[in-house]
Every structure is written in structure tokens, then in C-alpha cells.
Amino acid sequence: xxxxxxxxxxxxxxxxxxxxxxxxxxxxxxxxxxxxxxxxxxxxxxxxxxxxxxxxxxxxxxxxxxxxxxxxxxxxxxxxxxxxxxxxxxxxx
Amino acid sequence: xxxxxxxxxxxxxxxxxxxxxxxxxxxxxxxxxxxxxxxxxxxxxxxxxxxxxxxxxxxxxxxxxxxxxxxxxxxxxxxxxxxxxxxxxxxxxxxxxxxxxxxxxxxxxxxxxxxxxxxxxxxxxxxxxxxxxxxxxxxxxxxxxxxxxxxxxxxxxxxxxxxxxxxxxxxxxxxxxxxxxxxxxxxxxxxxxxxxxxxxxxxxxxxxxxxxxxxxxxxxxxxxxxxxxxxxxxxxxxxxxxxxxxxxxxxxxxxxxxxxxxxxxxxxxxxxxxxxxxxxxxxxxxxxxxxxxxxxxxxxxxxxxxxxxxxxxxxxxxxxxxxxxxxxxxxxxxxxxxxxxxxxxxxxxxxxxxxxxxxxxxxxxxxxxxxxxxxxxxxxxxxxxxxxxxxxxxxxxxxxxxxxxxxxxxxxxxxxxxxxxxxxxxxxxxxxxxxxxxxxxxxxxxxxxxxxxxxxxxxxxxxxxxxxxxxxxxxxxxxxxxxxxxxxxxxxxxx
Numbered sequence: 001x002x003x004x005x006x007x008x009x010x011x012x013x014x015x016x017x018x019x020x021x022x023x024x025x026x027x028x029x030x031x032x033x034x035x036x037x038x039x040x041x042x043x044x045x046x047x048x049x050x051x052x053x054x055x056x057x058x059x060x061x062x063x064x065x066x067x068x069x070x071x072x073x074x075x076x077x078x079x080x081x082x083x084x085x086x087x088x089x090x091x092x093x
Numbered sequence: 094x095x096x097x098x099x100x101x102x103x104x105x106x107x108x109x110x111x112x113x114x115x116x117x118x119x120x121x122x123x124x125x126x127x128x129x130x131x132x133x134x135x136x137x138x139x140x141x142x143x144x145x146x147x148x149x150x151x152x153x154x155x156x157x158x159x160x161x162x163x164x165x166x167x168x169x170x171x172x173x174x175x176x177x178x179x180x181x182x183x184x185x186x187x188x189x190x191x192x193x194x195x196x197x198x199x200x201x202x203x204x205x206x207x208x209x210x211x212x213x214x215x216x217x218x219x220x221x222x223x224x225x226x227x228x229x230x231x232x233x234x235x236x237x238x239x240x241x242x243x244x245x246x247x248x249x250x251x252x253x254x255x256x257x258x259x260x261x262x263x264x265x266x267x268x269x270x271x272x273x274x275x276x277x278x279x280x281x282x283x284x285x286x287x288x289x290x291x292x293x294x295x296x297x298x299x300x301x302x303x304x305x306x307x308x309x310x311x312x313x314x315x316x317x318x319x320x321x322x323x324x325x326x327x328x329x330x331x332x333x334x335x336x337x338x339x340x341x342x343x344x345x346x347x348x349x350x351x352x353x354x355x356x357x358x359x360x361x362x363x364x365x366x367x368x369x370x371x372x373x374x375x376x377x378x379x380x381x382x383x384x385x386x387x388x389x390x391x392x393x394x395x396x397x398x399x400x401x402x403x404x405x406x407x408x409x410x411x412x413x414x415x416x417x418x419x420x421x422x423x424x425x426x427x428x429x430x431x432x433x434x435x436x437x438x439x440x441x442x443x444x445x446x447x448x449x450x451x452x453x454x455x456x457x458x459x460x461x462x463x464x465x466x467x468x469x470x471x472x473x474x475x476x477x478x479x480x481x482x483x484x485x486x487x488x489x490x491x492x493x494x495x496x497x498x499x500x501x502x503x504x505x506x507x508x509x510x511x512x513x514x515x516x517x518x519x520x521x522x523x524x525x526x527x528x529x530x531x532x533x534x535x536x537x538x539x540x541x542x543x544x545x546x547x548x549x550x551x552x553x554x555x556x557x558x559x560x561x562x563x564x565x566x567x568x569x570x571x572x573x574x575x576x577x578x579x580x581x582x583x584x585x586x587x588x
Contacts, residue, residue: 013363015181052174052368060373061152064115067122072134075141075245085132086230086242089183 002030015092096209098262101302102325105259106267106317107295110278111225112157112251113288119224119251120148120191127246128288140249142187148371154251155377157283158198158222159384161253164277164391165217167202169381174374175222179365183243184226192223192254194366198377204277205393206269209262215270216258225250228290247290259297259305264321267296271314272415276392280417287456287466296321300328304338308352311345320345324352395420403433412441418458419445425460425479431486439486443503444477451507462511476511484515497571498524524572532565532573536581539564550586558582 007026011018018026072085081088115125121139124130138146162169176194202217227248231238255274261267271294275286284291294317299305308324311317328338343352390398392414399410399420413423423440427433448455453465453473462476489499498519505518519525539561540547550557558579565578 013179013181013359053370053373057373058172058376060149061155062122062149064117064151064153065122066117066124067137069123069135069137070141072131075133075136083242085134086244087133087183089241089243091231091238091241092182 002027002034006030094210096262100300100325100329102262103259103297103299103302103305104261104264104267104321105297105305106255106257106261106270107297108255108257108271108274109225109293109295110161110253110255110284111288111291111293112154112253113284113291114282115151115153115157115251117151118249119151119154119222120249123249125250127250130246132244133246135246136248141245142185142248148191150372150375151251154222155198155375156380156384157251157281158220158253159377159380160281160283160388161220161255161278162199162202163381163385163388164281165199165202165204165220165255167199167217167220169378170196170198170200171378172196172374172376173198175369175372176366177369180359180363182226183241184229185224185248186227186245190224190226191369191372193221197221198375204257204270204273206266206273208266208269213260213262213266215260215266218256218258220253220255223252223254224248225252259299264318264325267321268314268318271317273392275314276415276417280389280391282389287454287470289470296324298324298328299338300325301332303328303332304340306338306340307342308345309342309355312347316345316347319350320352323350327352389417403427403437405434405437409437409441412445413437416455418455418463421460422455422458422463422479426482426486429479429483431483432490435486435490436482439482439489439499439503443500444482447503447507474510475507477506478511481506481511481515488515488519492526492574494519494524494526495572495574497566497575498526501571523570526572526574529577532569532577533581535565535568535573536578536585539568540582540585547586558586 004023004027007018007023007030011023076082076085076087079087113125117123118125118140121137123135123137123140127135139148159169161167173193173196175191177189178192178194179189181188197219199220200218202220204215204217206213206215225247227243227245230242230244232240232242257270261270271292275292278284278292279286286292290312294311296308296311296317297305298308298321306324306328308320311320324343331338342355344355345352395414396410399405399413400407403410405413412419414420419440423436426436426440448465452468453475454468455463456466456472457464461480462478464476465473467473485499485502488494489496494502501522501524502515502518505522506513506515509518513521543561543564546557546560550561561582562575562578565573565582566575569578
């Protein structure tokens with residue numbers, strides 16, 4: 001069960017503000033998602049090896065060869081918060 | 094003698110080593126040579142974490158990790174893979190760091206250091222691969238930051254994080270461990286420790302076998318020693334005043350030399366590690382034999398060989414192998430057929446001592462000269478040639494210059510920024526050793542001019558002899574051999 005405190009904590013981890021009304025709403029929605037996935041618990045899975053990748057592919061590498069980077073003005077094109085070539089953001093507590 | 098560790102100090106280190114000798118970053122083809130680049134000019138959609146991009150792992154980064162594993166005598170995992178470590182902080186714009194979690198590529202290694210009571214083994218818990226975050230500059234101090242400027246050029250650089258067991262017992266041992274580790278990594282030719290941010294250390298420390306505190310953001314080996322000394326003192330003070338140490342993360346402020354509590358509400362489980370679905374798992378144990386073949390002779394082996402092959406002392410061998418560039422420099426000198434013992438003395442004692450005095454560190458060796466950096470890590474216009482030592486050593490060995498003059502020659506070479514040769518300096522400064530008849534003439538003069546000191550000596554004040562030797566050295570501008578001067582004086586005083 002997800003509690004209201006859990007919702008607050010999850011909100012804090014993502015650094016988003018959640019108001020009281022939303023906390024209740026998200027608590028209900030998250031619990032409904034968990035409950036839905038809970039149906040899977042009914043299946044016997046003790047002897048099944050977890051699948052992390054559907055394709056059995058190993059060892060995908062590239063060679064250490066330099067490729068072109070993006071020009072600085074393109075990198076900063078989508079922000080208005082820039083200062084001498086850097087991104088300027090608020091302090092994250 | 095066994096070191097008792099009376100204050101129950103346990104120190105464990107986490108060392109982030111940047112693989113800055115690779116040409117490109119970990120998951121994209123952006124150049125890794127970013128130190129002089131304009132901010133954010135060495136980035137691409139992958140290292141900026143833009144949606145829809147697919148990272149592909151640099152094969153050389155994996156080879157470097159295997160090299161590290163073998164050099165630290167660790168185990169290479171049969172199967173290894175990446176995880177996402179989720180956290181909200183702007184140093185990585187994706188919202189997570191690609192790292193390794195429960196299947197690191199290397200585990201169970203060790204490094205042997207010169208500990209408080211002789212050889213001491215520091216266990217290596219693990220070494221794993223991860224990406225470097227971007228660089229943040231806080232406007233104002235980290236506690237009262239008014240905003241943050243971000244440069245993603247460093248974002249996505251290949252890192253290897255090496256984690257030790259809490260086997261370190263004093264700040265001095267921590268520093269020795271780091272010096273040794275850096276030396277090994279430089280031997281492996283996977284990183285340039287002189288570049289800013291090449292090696293960054295977090296330290297865990299506890300006193301009286303108690304609760305551990307983590308110190309983050311230490312950028313130099315001296316800084317680690319100082320941060321640990323401060324933190325140990327702080328913890329002991331807290332306990333002395335009846336307080337309790339809380340498990341926390343503290344930030345080291347290098348300028349003020351103190352650690353500051355950083356309130357973090359994140360717990361390990363908050364990172365919500367899960368397998369990185371964009372990167373396939375790896376099975377690379379098959380590479381071990383070919384990687385092993387590329388391993389160079391490591392510091393301990395070279396140290397033993399130097400003692401054996403060149404018949405030099407343990408101390409000289411240790412100093413000469415403390416940096417791969419210096420070891421190569423020394424071997425080039427010996428290869429020219431000069432006396433290896435004398436070459437060791439003049440390189441390890443005099444040249445290194447002089448570099449130390451001038452706050453210079455060896456930055457590189459090109460097969461002919463060694464080059465230097467200052468304490469700020471800036472390359473400086475100066476060098477010392479193999480041929481300088483090859484000229485100097487026989488002159489001294491054959492008694493053509495005194496040891497005082499040889500020291501003077503080494504200083505003058507450095508003063509001339511590596512331009513002048515020993516021959517030229519000896520000629521310019523008249524440093525050729527004074528012939529015996531000149532010394533005997535000066536001795537006679539000295540005895541005649543210093544009747545007071547002579548009387549004192551004959552009256553039993555043996556120290557006066559040293560004064561007289563000093564006078565002879567002064568008159569010959571240091572070109573006399575001090576031993577010869579002493580012998581001649583003794584003879585003169587008896588007669």
C-alpha cells in the first residue's frame with residue numbers, strides 16, 4: 001500500500017510540488033496500478049529465471065573513434081537560461 | 094611491531110578514476126579532450142541525455158577496466174552489466190547515472206602498501222564502470238548557492254570507481270594507498286593523473302570502531318589526508334563531549350580545510366537501481382589472456398628488478414619506481430652504460446630533491462627528456478635530459494668534479510630551463526675539481542691565515558677543523574674535494 005507519506009517522498013525525489021488534493025489523488029492512482037500488477041503475484045514464478053532482455057544479445061561495443069559534437073549554439077538553443085556557454089539552473093536542494 | 098590502532102580508526106575509500114587517455118567518452122564519440130574546450134561544445138545528444146538516443150559502450154573502456162582488475166589482482170566477472178542510478182540533480186540531465194550495481198566487472202582485489210607497521214594489505218571490494226556527470230559551478234558557496242552553471246563537456250566521460258575495504262588505519266596510510274594506486278594506474282597507461290579531476294576521492298571514516306561518516310569531493314591526495322585528519326579530530330571531539338556520531342555525508346571545503354554536513358534525504362533505496370535496458374550485458378572473460386599480455390611490468394615487480402639488476406638500495410628503487418616516467422628516465426640513463434648506483438643517487442636523491450624543493454612534479458617523458466608541472470598542474474618551460482645525467486655521472490665517478498659541484502650542475506641545468514649541458518656549466522662556473530697541488534697550496538694559506546682556529550684545534554677543539562675545511566672550500570669555490578681538504582689539513586696541522 002502506498003501511503004500519503006510515500007507520495008510526498010516520491011514527489012520530493014523528483015523535486016515536484018504536490019498539493020494536498022493531488023496527494024490523495026496520486027495515492028489512489030498509484031495503489032490502483034500496484035493492485036493491477038499484483039495480479040501477477042498469483043502466477044508461480046519461483047523456478048523461472050528473470051528476463052531482462054528479450055533478445056539474447058551480449059557484447060555490443062563501439063570502437064574508440066572521435067565523432068563530431070554539436071555546436072555550442074545548438075546545444076543551448078532550447079533554453080533561455082544560459083550564461084557564457086553554460087546552462088543556468090536553480091539550486092537543487 | 095604491530096600497529097595497535099589505539100583510536101579504532103577505520104577508513105575506506107572510493108576512488109573515481111577518469112579514463113582520460115581514451116580518445117572518446119564512454120557511450121558516444123565525443124572527444125574526451127575537453128579541458129580547454131568552450132563550455133558545452135564537446136557534447137552530443139547522447140551525453141546531453143536527449144530523449145530517443147541510444148548509448149553504445151566504448152570497447153576500450155572495458156579493456157581498461159579489465160586491466161585495472163588484473164593489476165589489482167581481482168576477479169573479472171563472468172557476466173557483467175549496467176544499471177541506472179536514479180536521482181534528480183542537474184549534473185546528469187537524464188535523471189540517472191549509468192553505473193554498475195550488483196554485477197561489477199571487478200571484485201576482490203588488493204593493493205599492498207607501506208603501512209604503519211610494514212607491509213599492509215588494503216582489500217579492494219570492487220571496481221566498476223560508470224559515466225562521469227557534468228560539471229557544476231555554484232554561484233556562491235555550496236551551502237548558500239544562488240544558482241548553478243552547468244557544463245556538460247565532462248558528462249559521459251568513462252570512469253572506473255574503485256572501492257576499498259575499510260582496511261586503512263591512518264590518514265597517512267590513506268595517502269600512501271592513493272599514491273600507490275595512482276602510480277599503478279599510470280603504469281597501466283589508462284589515465285593521466287595530472288589532468289584536473291582525473292582522480293576524485295570520497296572517504297568513509299569512523300573512530301572507536303563506531304558509526305561511519307562519508308566525506309565527499311576531495312580532489313587531491315594531500316586533501317584526503319587533511320580532510321581525514323580534520324574529520325577524525327571532529328568525531329573525537331563530538332564523542333569527548335558526550336555526543337553521538339550520526340551517519341551522514343559531509344562535504345570537504347578545501348579552502349577552509351573543514352568538512353561540512355550536507356543534509357541529504359536520499360537513502361540507497363531511493364536510487365531505484367534497475368538494469369539499464371539500453372545496454373546489453375557483457376561476457377568478456379575471454380578477453381583476459383589478450384589484455385594480460387598488454388600489462389606492463391608493475392611498480393612492485395619493477396622495484397624488485399631494479400634492486401636486483403642495478404644493485405641499488407631499496408629506498409632508491411622505491412623512489413625511482415614511484416612514477417613510470419621517472420623509472421623509464423633512469424633506465425635510459427643506465428642503458429648508456431653509466432654506473433647505475435651513482436645514477437640512482439643523483440636521480441633519486443639530488444634531482445628529485447631539487448624538484449621537490451622547486452615544487453615541480455614530473456609530467457611526462459619523451460624518451461630523451463623529462464618535463465615538469467607546477468603545483469597548479471600547469472606545464473612549465475623546463476626539462477631535464479637523459480644526456481645530462483649521462484655526462485654528469487662519469488665526471489663525478491672519475492673524480493673530475495666534487496659532489497658539491499655536481500649538485501650545483503643539477504641546479505644550474507634546472508635554472509637554465511634545461512638549456513645548458515653539464516660540460517658548459519662546469520666550464521662557465523669553473524667547477525672542475527681543484528688539483529691536489531692547488532688544494533695543498535690553499536690549505537697552507539688557510540693554516541697561516543687562521544691562527545686562532547689552528548690554536549683552538551691543537552688545544553683539543555676538534556670542531557675547529559670543520560671551520561678550517563669550510564675555509565678551504567670557500568677559497569676554492571667548492572671545487573676542492575672536502576675529504577682531500579680534510580686530509581691535507583690534518584697533515585698540515587701535524588707538521
